[in-house]
Amino acid sequence: MxxxxxxxxxxxxxxxxxxxxxxxxxxxxxxxxxxxxxxxxxxxxxxxxxxxxxxxxxxxxxxxxxxxxxxxxxxxxxxxxxxxxxxxxxxxxxxxxxxxxxxxxxxxxxxxxxxxxxxxxxxxxxxxxxxxxxxxxxxxxxxxxxxxxxxxxxxxxxxxxxxxxxxxxxxxxxxxxxxxxxxxxxxxxxxxxxxxxxxxxxxxxxxxxxxxxxxDSRPKCDGSLKFGLDLQQPGMKVAIVAHPPVFAARVKDFDDKEARKLAGVRDVFEIPLAKGSGVAVVADKFWIAKQARDLLKINWDATGLDRADSSQLRENYKQLARTEGKVAKTVGDVKSIESTAPANLIVAEYEFPYLPHAPMEPLNTTIRFDGDSAEAWAGSQFQTFDQMAIAQVLGLKPEKVTFHTEMAGGGFGRRAVPDSHVQREAAVIAKRFRGTPVKLIWTREDDIRGGYYRPMHAHRVQVAIGADGFPSAWRHVIVGQSIMAGTPFAMMMKDGIDPTTVEGVADTNYNLPNFHVSVHNPTINVPVLWWRSVGNTHTAYVMETLIEELAARAKMDPIAYRRKLLKPDAKKLRAALDLMDTKSAAWRRRLPAGHAVGFALHEAFGTGVACAVDVSIKNERPRIHRVTIALDCGVAVNPLTIESQFQAGVGFGVSQLMAKGEITLKDGRVEQRNFDGYVPPYIMDAPVTVDVHIVPSTEAPTGCGEPPVPVISPAVVNALTKLTGKRYRSLPLVEV
Structure with missing residues (x-):
């Protein structure tokens, strides 16, 4: 987000x-x-x-x-x-x-x-x-x-x-x-x-x-609570859009003869998209609309468009990471690392893929256009933008669009889209059906293949190690698309640097001397978006796996190593680390054979989080037996909800580790289509136990929805390293 x-x-x-x-x-x-x-x-x-x-x-x-x-x-x-x-x-x-x-x-x-x-x-x-x-x-x-x-x-x-x-x-x-x-x-x-x-x-x-x-617990459990997808209106029609297989491609021509033969199909027509164009099918019911879309024969025009390819992007990113980008942070003598002996130098290259959000409830928006006004229903994270986008398409003032915020089944950032592309599509379709409510539904396949992913990233880090085992210099290059560029949030960029790319590194709470961070934000024909905890999803992984590696080289306890390396003012992280240490000490002393413990520590959205995990390997995959998380979020308004957020956030974060937990492209086309190609965590992949502990505080409250996500992946691979001796520089974990 x-x-x-x-x-x-x-x-x-x-x-x-x-x-x-x-x-x-x-x-x-x-x-x-x-x-x-x-x-x-x-x-x-x-x-x-x-x-x-x-x-x-x-x-x-x-x-x-x-x-x-x-x-x-x-x-x-x-x-x-x-x-x-x-x-x-x-x-x-x-x-x-x-x-x-x-x-x-x-x-x-x-x-x-x-x-x-x-x-x-x-x-x-x-x-x-x-x-x-x-x-x-x-x-x-x-x-x-x-x-x-x-x-x-x-x-x-x-x-x-x-x-x-x-x-x-x-x-x-x-x-x-x-x-x-x-x-x-x-x-x-x-x-x-x-x-x-x-x-x-x-x-x-x-x-x-x-x-x-x-x-909302009881109505969610008994099914009485309605989500945007459940909305029913008198005379409502359902729309589905055929989107181009290459992002921003346009419809060259299409044959809808077979689609129109299906009973209940009301119209088939081309519509503009945020980029490119598509073909909308409007029918009485969802299934009829989907069947009709499947019968369309569309010729697409992708002339002049960049056709992204994951294999080529990985190589390009790797080469870019070996060059200095725009400087995001510099402290001390940045050239001192160049005189470091190879034996005292760690050079680590990391790769991270595109990731979809895949919320449980597919994206949807319902709109009724009445000529001089409109009414809309959507589970939106950006009500202001979405209302304005609908008004713009319909030629209305925003206040003429009554926008109802519907309950939503997850989002993770996917319902916070600056270009409001789903709402714009829905408005274009509704404009053609004046006086009739039309519900636009993105199917699971539409969502998986529809872009707006967490950007793909590459990191290259050089760490010089001093005689005391602690970093004496740190040079860090990050490569990845900007999320903010080209959106209203670009105003928050400084000197052309997207802060969401470098957060978690440039603002690290570790005391790193001779510290240099630079970034490349290449332009790629793949729509990208914030994914729960945004840049921290990859930066925390890099930082925390390297810190654990440095502790191992120094032959120091990883908790003690972190305590010594933290800046004096990192109070929330110290409090969380101390509480996690206390609460996990008992089970850490009783680890069974074949188990290992891994740690991670990270602050995001103002909240300090410390994590310890008990991991073994079963069927060549990590088995997470226990997670102990401690956090300092200021005033804990509802500890019960915070506990749930952190338990669920850990489960969401595990999705980065899944063997098929990535989006790949070949010749500009997304290779995955549903949960058969992009595989989220299942019960066997989720931690058996997650215990959450909150640091008592009367300070102003800080975030809780996103901070649990960054710590779980590095903690798990830190434990795996102890079991296998391998360093895991790339996600997802295709092999353990």
Missing amino acids: PMSTATKKQKIQLNRRGFLRVSATAAGGLLVSLYLDRPSLAQEGAGNQPQRPPAKAYPPDAFVNIKPDGTIHITVNRLEFGQGVHTALPMILADELDADWSQVVSELAPAADIYRDPVFGIQMVGGSGSIAHSYQQYRELGAKTRAMLVAAAAALWNVSADQLRTEASKVYGPAGKSATYAELASAAAHLPVPATVKLKNASEFRLVGKKIKRL
């Missing part, structure tokens, strides 16, 4: 003006909205601009709706796709509100300016920022709503507010007086919003920091 650790460290100028608006509902409830007036994303950081845009008029959508029946509806300004914000954000607000948790209802926000991320100025989920960015925001919303309810009770009873207390959605006063929030809501709606409020101390939290069961 975008806006990861390296990117967040860049200064972004924001015009922060937040205020609350309160209104009484027709039914007598209380609506509380938080309004944020800030420059658009394209203008953030542009401090030299003399004028800022005028304040916008925002629609009266609410974050808090206290209804007459006592239920408190809290709107979540994010997409829920498994990470748990549907529960965690309401917990934060409800805690400051002193709400009765059993009466809290969580709802996903539609696309609207008031729901934009308080830091990045667009409505989005990414960079593990949902809780980190909205923690203060939701606390203040809860506290100010509570203050207004208390003020309403004080006026009703003619007492001062400091004589009142709140608990479980009630205000209690002197002489046994009490009133529910629902009873006070209408009166509170007519009171001024307090300019400032006192927030709770951590010791006063009743929900934050507690293991709270997720609000």
Whole structure:
């Protein structure tokens, strides 16, 4: 996902003006909205601009709706796709509100300016920022709503507010007086919003920091919760698109005679894509549309297009890595490494493939175009971009597109696409079917072959080793496509360097003298995108396998080696490492024969993570018996959800190790088509046990969705090295 650790460290100028608006509902409830007036994303950081845009008029959508029946509806300004914000954000607000948790209802926000991320100025989920960015925001919303309810009770009873207390959605006063929030809501709606409020101390939290069961668990388990793919609308049609086999190719001509013979096929026509063109099939049902697409005979024109080939790219990247690229970081005497004796020099070359996201729920978007307005339904990580893209295609203003955020079955970055290509396709098709809802579905094959992968990378690292066994110089070259270039996020690049390529290396928490990092970002005809934990997926692997190798050469305990090498200010990593050491010590002392332990330590999205694994080899594949993870993420809003995120994140990270866990191209065409060619982890590949331990903290919360992914792969191969004596410089692990 975008806006990861390296990117967040860049200064972004924001015009922060937040205020609350309160209104009484027709039914007598209380609506509380938080309004944020800030420059658009394209203008953030542009401090030299003399004028800022005028304040916008925002629609009266609410974050808090206290209804007459006592239920408190809290709107979540994010997409829920498994990470748990549907529960965690309401917990934060409800805690400051002193709400009765059993009466809290969580709802996903539609696309609207008031729901934009308080830091990045667009409505989005990414960079593990949902809780980190909205923690203060939701606390203040809860506290100010509570203050207004208390003020309403004080006026009703003619007492001062400091004589009142709140608990479980009630205000209690002197002489046994009490009133529910629902009873006070209408009166509170007519009171001024307090300019400032006192927030709770951590010791006063009743929900934050507690293991709270997720609000969406039961409906997900019993099947009653509906995802975007489940959406049904009266008269709805289903669309599928035939995409070019070579990225950006165009339709030369096509024969749809056989496709149109199928009953239920409504239309077949060429559509423009983000790059190139395709052929859309619209039918009454999905299966009819898919069968019709299979019957199409399309001639494609790929004239002048680069035809990517994985074998050739690997060789090209390898050669590029042997040359200096654009300098991302330099410290000390960068030429000192050139005089290092070969015996004291490690030269390591690494290779990483393209990776698909493959979320469980295939990509989909439903749109109904009514001429002067439209309605859209999608599980989107980028509501602002997707709403704007639909409006642009339909010739509407964004506010004329009602955009519903649907529950999504995973994403891992795949639903955060700057060019909104799925939504654009859906809008082009819907425009042809005015007044009729049309659901565009990308099949699993479309997704696996459709691009927008984690970029392919190569690393070349030279490490000079001093007499004490620690690095005396480090030269590092990274090669890989830029994710940000050519997107609205290119403004975050500095000196032409994509920070998502070098994060995890250029900003390392290890004290590396004479340190030099450079990068090449070649342009390849393969669409790329952030993949859960972004650049850390490959940089952590390189750093942590090399650190383990250096510890072995120094004949030092790998935990002690890391402690000594860490910078003094790497407090989160030290805390996580110490906790992991303590929690894993017992089982590490009792390793059975044929087992080995591997370690990894990495900070991403502001969260320090330490990992220890127990690994053996079974049927020529790694068997992960146990994983102990410790993390320092600041305030742990919902430890139960964090535990789930880290357990699942470890499983996701294992996908990098799978023998068939890669995307390859030949003559510009993707060779894999489904889970038969790209094979994700199965039960036998997943860790048997994952225990998660959280460092106690009252610091501001940091990310949890992405930080577990980078550590598992290097930890596993570090253990494998002890079992086999091999160094694993390339992923996936085709052979152990």
